[in-house]
Amino acid sequence: MLKEKLLNIYHRLFDCYGPQHWWPAEEPFEVMVGAVLTQSAAWTNVEKAIGNLRGAGALSPEALRRLPLSELAALIYPSGYYNAKSRKLKALADYLGGYQDDLDRLFAVGTCQLRRELLGVHGIGEETADSILLYAAGHPVFVVDAYTRRILNRAGLAPERDRYADYQGLFMENLPVDTGLFNEYHALLVCLGKNVCRRRPLCQQCCLNDDFCHFVEAS
């Protein structure tokens, strides 16, 4: 029942919005940087920050390690929380140094161990770790973000406990464990979240007025 609902929602979203081609980045390291910078920030601001990094030739672990903290903060200024995020990017770059910046080697680490390691890095929490696992490393883990929670709650499919792992389990225990599916599904949820009730949380009123019902409640 739940399996069918989740798959139904996915197919409706895909039919409406089409493939999302996530993550919007040119290479895995850019995905990792973007995953940190997008924390509680609008993606348009993140794009500016990444553009600054690229323009400064700072879009590599080695360059980030070499760059003074204050200069890094200045480059990522548009993404907000620039002091906090510059420290986070330094921590990420330091961590990658332990793998000689060899991302292929890093991504070859088992999913569970890699996730534990990522969570041990300052500034990488569950969503950021999973975004890196899925969109940079290609491991089949489902990413849970604010949109995912809101939409699931609105659909009456909220798990018993309001915790990251419980939302994640809902998808991973009821869908085929498939990187491509998880990639597209999460991207489509974000797309729906941005297109519906953009200026406010999903609510009773908007459910009556927008196309949210079309995707979720009718599933």
Add this chain to the structure above:
DNA sequence: GCCCAGGTGGGTA
């Protein structure tokens, strides 16, 4: 001027 965006870490009870 106010609200919010693809969160996380640290402190406190």
Add this chain to the structure above:
DNA sequence: TACCCACATGGG
């Protein structure tokens, strides 16, 4: 474990 708060820019 469960809250609370700091962290900050830019678009609607």
